[in-house]
Amino acid sequence: xxxxxxxxxxxxxxxxxxxxxxxxxxxxxxxxxxxxxxxxxxxxxxxxxxxxxxxxxxxxxxxxxxxxxxxxxxxxxxxxxxxxxxxxxxxxxxxxxxxxxxxxxxxxxxxxxxxxxxxxxxxxxxxxxxxxxxxxxxxxxxxxxxxxxxxxxxxxxxxxxxxxxxxxxxxxxxxxxxxxxxxxxxxxxxxxxxxxxxxxxxxxxxxxxxxxxxxxxxxxxxxxxxxxxxxxxxxxxxxxxxxxxxxxxxxxxxxxxxxxxxxxxxxxxxxxxxxxxxxxxxxxxxxxxxxxxxxxxxxxxxxxxxxxxxxxxxxxxxxxxxxxxxxxxxxxxxxxxx
Amino acid sequence: xxxxxxxxxxxxxxxxxxxxxxxxxxxxxxxxxxxxxxxxxxxxxxxxxxxxxxxxxxxxxxxxxxxxxxxxxxxxxxxxxxxxxxxxxxxxxxxxxxxxxxxxxxxxxxxxxxxxxxxxxxxxxxxxxxxxxxxxxxxxxxxxxxxxxxxxxxxxxxxxxxxxxxxxxxxxxxxxxxxxxxxxxxxxxxxxxxxxxxxxxxxxxxxxxxxxxxxxxxxxxxxxxxxxxxxxxxxxxxxxxxxxxxxxxxxxxxxxxxxxxxxxx
Numbered sequence: 381x382x383x384x385x386x387x388x389x390x391x392x393x394x395x396x397x398x399x400x401x402x403x404x405x406x407x408x409x410x411x412x413x414x415x416x417x418x419x420x421x422x423x424x425x426x427x428x429x430x431x432x433x434x435x436x437x438x439x440x441x442x443x444x445x446x447x448x449x450x451x452x453x454x455x456x457x458x459x460x461x462x463x464x465x466x467x468x469x470x471x472x473x474x475x476x477x478x479x480x481x482x483x484x485x486x487x488x489x490x491x492x493x494x495x496x497x498x499x500x501x502x503x504x505x506x507x508x509x510x511x512x513x514x515x516x517x518x519x520x521x522x523x524x525x526x527x528x529x530x531x532x533x534x535x536x537x538x539x540x541x542x543x544x545x546x547x548x549x550x551x552x553x554x555x556x557x558x559x560x561x562x563x564x565x566x567x568x569x570x571x572x573x574x575x576x577x578x579x580x581x582x583x584x585x586x587x588x589x590x591x592x593x594x595x596x597x598x599x600x601x602x603x604x605x606x607x608x609x610x611x612x613x614x615x616x617x618x619x620x621x622x623x624x625x626x627x628x629x630x631x632x633x634x635x636x637x638x639x640x641x642x643x644x645x646x647x648x649x650x651x652x653x654x655x656x657x658x659x660x661x662x663x664x665x666x667x668x669x670x671x672x673x674x675x676x677x678x679x680x681x682x683x684x685x686x687x688x689x690x691x692x693x694x695x696x697x698x699x700x701x702x703x704x705x706x707x708x709x710x711x712x713x714x715x716x717x718x
Numbered sequence: 719x720x721x722x723x724x725x726x727x728x729x730x731x732x733x734x735x736x737x738x739x740x741x742x743x744x745x746x747x748x749x750x751x752x753x754x755x756x757x758x759x760x761x762x763x764x765x766x767x768x769x770x771x772x773x774x775x776x777x778x779x780x781x782x783x784x785x786x787x788x789x790x791x792x793x794x795x796x797x798x799x800x801x802x803x804x805x806x807x808x809x810x811x812x813x814x815x816x817x818x819x820x821x822x823x824x825x826x827x828x829x830x831x832x833x834x835x836x837x838x839x840x841x842x843x844x845x846x847x848x849x850x851x852x853x854x855x856x857x858x859x860x861x862x863x864x865x866x867x868x869x870x871x872x873x874x875x876x877x878x879x880x881x882x883x884x885x886x887x888x889x890x891x892x893x894x895x896x897x898x899x900x901x902x903x904x905x906x907x908x909x910x911x912x913x914x915x916x917x918x919x920x921x922x923x924x925x926x927x928x929x930x931x932x933x934x935x936x937x938x939x940x941x942x943x944x945x946x947x948x949x950x951x952x953x954x955x956x957x958x959x960x961x962x963x964x965x966x967x968x969x970x971x972x973x974x975x976x977x978x979x980x981x982x983x
Contacts, residue, residue, distance in 0.1 A: 432881055452884045459885045465878040469900035479886035482896070530886055 382443060382533040382566045383408045384429070389438035391424050398424040400590035401438070406568060406583075411560055413581030414570045415613070421590040422570045426536050429568065430459050442533065458532030462539040464523045466511040472522050473498065473507045479530035490529075497525040500559070517548045524556070528563070535560070535567040541576065553579050574614050578602070586610050608715060611649040618655070618688050620648045624714060633683035634661040638709040645717040650707050652677065655690035657697050660706025664688055666699050680705070740959060747956045750949030764953035771950075775938035776961070782848070782934060783917040783965075786855040790913045793856070794863030795906055799898075801864075802871050813868075817861045824922025827857065832926055846929035854923045859913035866912065870905020907973040911966055918962055 384406040391399040399421040406412045414422040427433040429440055431452035439446050447455055467475050473494050474481075480490035498504040501521045506514065511522060520540060527535060541549050557580050560567050571577050577584050578598040586593040586601065586609070594601060594610045605611035608619055622629040624646045629638045631648075657678075664680035667687075676695040680688045680703070690705060697703050746752075749759045800806070801813050819827060831854050836845035844850040876898060883893040899906075921936040928937055935958050942951025 430881075430885060432884075452881070453887045453889065455885075457885070459882065461878045461882060463875050463878045465875065465882045467879065467883075467897055467901070469897070469903075478883070478888070478896075482883075482886060482888040482892050526882075526886065 384534060384566070384568075385439075385441040385444075386425075386429070387439040387441065389425065389428060389440065390436050391421075391428060391433060392436040397590050399428070399435075402587075402590075402592055404585055404592070404595065406566060408566055409564050410582040411557065411567045411569060411580055413577035413584035414568060414587060415572065415574055415577045415584055416587035416593075417613070418572060420587040422572075422587050423538055425587070426459075426538055426568065426570050429534070430457055430536055431455050456530065456533045458527030458530060458535045460523045460527050460535075460537050460540045462542050464519050464540065466519055466522055466526075468510070468512050470511075471507070472503070472509050472511060472514070475511060475522055476525045476529050478526060483530070493529055494525075497529055501525050516544050517552060520544065520552060528565075533566070535565050537567060537569045537571075539571050541571075541573075549576070550579075556580065578614070584614075586613055588613075605649065605713065608647055608649065608718065611713070616652055616689060618648075618650045618652065618690075620650070620682075620686065620688070621684075621717065622646055622648050622714075629712075629714070631662070631682075631684075633663065636661055636707060636709060638712065638714070640714045642714050642716055646714050647717050648707075649713040649715065650711065652689045652691040654708050654711040655688070656706050656708075657690065657692065657703050658706065660704045662688070662705040662707065664703055664705055666697050666701045666703060669695065669697075669699055671695075743952045743955050743959075746948055746952035750952075761949075764949040765957075767950045768953045768957060775933045775935045776957070778848070778932055779918055779935040780961075780965075782851055782855055783914050785852055786859055786917040787910050787914045789852070789856050790860050790863040791906060791910060794860050794909065795867050795902075797860075798864045798867035798871060802868055803877070813864075816864050819857050820861045824858070824920075825926070828854070828923040828926030831857065831923065846932075848932055850927050851924065851932070851934070854927045855917045855920055858920060858923055859916045862912045862916060863906075863909040866905045866909035867902060870902035873905075874901055876901065903973075907969075910973075911969050914969065915962060915966060918958075918965070 384404075386402055386404040386406075389399055389402045390397060402421075402425060404412075414425060416422050424433060428435050431447070431450065434448070440448060442455075467478065470478070473491070476497055477490040477494035480493055485493075495504065495507070498507060501524065503518060503521050503525070506518060506522070511519060514522065523540065541552060544552065553576060569577065569580055578601075581598065583595065583597055584601055585595045588609050593613075594606045596604075598614075601610060601614045605614060605617075611617040612619060620631060622631045622645075624630075624638075624640060624642045624644060626643055627637065627639055629636045629646070629648055653675075662682065664682050666678060666680050668679040670677045675691045675693055677689065677691050678695070678697060680690070682688050688705065745756075747764055748761065749756050750761070750764060751759070797816065801809050801816070806812065831850065832845060834842075835850050835853065836843055844853070879897050879901060880893055883897045884890075888896065919936060920934070921940065924934055924937055925940070928934060933941070935954070939951050939954050939958065942948070942954060
C-alpha cells in the first residue's frame with residue numbers, strides 16, 4: 381500500500397502562490413500524471429512531496445500518516461530529475477548501488493541488487509561504464525535504476541525525458557509503463573508533454589497557475605474536458621465563441637441546432653476530428669494544410685476571422701478553397717464563456 | 719594557414735616573454751656579472767654558496783606554502799559552497815569582500831596586518847612570529863581558492879546532485895564526501911596549485927611581516943640582489959624556480975592519482 385493524499389497544499393514565495401490549495405489522492409499502484417505549462421507549479425508540488433520544499437499550508441500523507449516532518453532521506457520516495465543528475469565520479473553500477481550503499485547494506489547485497497536492476501533495465505553491459513560516455517537514453521535508464529534501487533514506496537519523475545529524441549521517448553515511455561506495472565509501483569510523473577502523460581498515466585491532474593483545473597483519466601480529459609483550459613491543453617481543440625439560445629448555437633455567421641442547458645455567451649469546444657468538410661453551415665476558407673501521415677490537418681478561416689482546425693483521413697480540400705463544415709452537435713461541448 | 723601562423727607566433731612570443739627574464743637570471747647564476755668575458759667568468763661557485771648557506775629559507779617557504787594551501791582548502795571550499803548554495807543576505811557583497819585581498823596593494827595589507835596583530839597593549843602580539851606569516855599568506859591566497867571552487871561549483875548542477883543523493887538516503891556528510899567533493903575536485907586542485915605557487919612567491923606582504931631570523935625564500939633573494947651578491951641570489955632564484963616547477967608537477971600528478979577510477983570503455 382502506498383497511497384498519497386495531498387491535502388490543501390499551498391506554497392507561497394513572497395506574495396506569489398506557486399501552488400494554491402491543491403488536494404489530490406494518488407491511489408496505490410497508479411501512474412499519476414501532473415501536467416501543465418511551465419510555471420504551473422507542478423515541479424514545486426513534486427519537490428514538496430520529495431521533501432525539498434516545505435509547504436506554506438497543507439499536508440502530504442503517505443498511507444494516512446503525514447510525512448511533512450520526515451527528512452528527504454527518510455521518505456523512501458525515489459526521484460528522477462529532469463537533469464538526470466548522474467554522479468559522474470562513479471561508474472554506472474556505483475550510481476545504481478549508491479542508495480543501498482549509503483544506507484549501509486553489505487557489498488554483496490547492494491551489488492546483487494544493482495545488477496538485477498541493470499538486467500531489468502536491459503543495460504547490464506554498461507555496469508562499469510562512465511556515465512558521461514552514455515547516450516541520453518542509457519543515462520535515463522541509469523537514473524531510473526538508481527531511484528528504483530532504494531525500493532521506494534513512491535517514484536517521482538520530474539520531466540525525465542526532456543531532451544530525448546521523439547522515437548526514443550516513445551520507446552522509453554512504453555517500457556516504463558510496462559516496468560511500473562510489473563513492479564506494481566506508484567509513480568507521479570510530471571511533464572509538460574500532454575501526449576506523454578496520456579500515454580503513460582492512469583490518471584492525470586491538469587495544473588494551471590498553481591491550481592488544479594481537472595483530474596481524470598486520459599479519456600475523461602480528452603472527451604469531457606470540464607473547462608477551456610483543459611480542452612486547449614490536452615490535445616487540439618477548436619474554441620469557438622457563440623451565443624446559446626437553448627435549442628441552437630448562434631455563431632453570428634451561422635446557426636447550428638444544439639440542445640443544452642447553457643444560455644448566453646458560450647465557448648463551443650470541438651475536436652478537429654469531429655468536424656467534417658462538405659455539407660454544413662460553417663463556411664470557411666482553407667488557409668493551410670499539413671500531411672501528418674495517419675491524417676491530414678487543415679486550417680481554415682471562419683467569417684469572423686477566427687481559426688478552425690479539422691482533421692481528415694484523406695484530404696478533400698485544398699488551400700484557397702471555400703468549404704462548408706459541419707460539426708457533430710453530440711460531440712461539441714458547450715461551456716459558459718469565461 | 720595564415721591564421722594558424724598568427725596564433726603560433728602569439729603563443730611563441732608570450733612564452734618567450736615569460737621565459738626571457740628567467741633565462742637572464744639563469745645566465746647571472748653562472749657568471750655573476752655581465753662585465754668581462756662571460757666564458758671566463760663561468761662558474762658553479764654561486765650554486766656552491768647557495769648549498770653551503772643552508773636551506774632554512776627554502777624549508778620555511780615550503781612549510782608555509784603547504785600550511786597555507788591546507789588552510790585555504792579548509793576555509794575556502796566551505797566558504798565558496800556557503801556563498802553559492804544558501805540564500806545569504808548580501809551574498810554578492812560578501813563575495814566581493816572575499817576577493818578584496820586580490821585588489822588591495824600588498825604593501826597596504828602588509829602594514830595593516832602588522833598593525834592588527836601586533837598590539838601588545840590589547841594583549842595581541844604576533845609580531846615577528848611564523849603564525850603571523852601564515853595569517854598573511856592565507857589572507858592573500860584564500861580569495862583564489864574561493865574563486866576556483868566557486869567556478870567549479872557553478873559549472874555543475876550540484877543542487878540536483880545533492881538532492882538526488884539525499885533522496886537516495888545519503889546523509890549530508892556522505893553527500894559532501896561521495897558526491898559534491900569528487901565533482902568539484904578539479905576546481906579545488908587547481909585552486910590548491912595556485913595558492914601554493916602564490917604563497918611560495920609572496921614577497922610584498924611578507925616584507926612587512928617577517929622576522930629576520932625567519933626569512934622566506936623571496937625575502938632571502940631580495941637581500942642577495944640588494945647587497946650585490948647578485949650571482950648567489952640568481953643561483954638561489956634558479957633553485958627556487960626549479961622547486962616551484964617540480965612542486966606543481968608533483969601536485970598535479972598526485973591530484974590525478976587520487977581521481978576515482980572509472981573505466982572508459
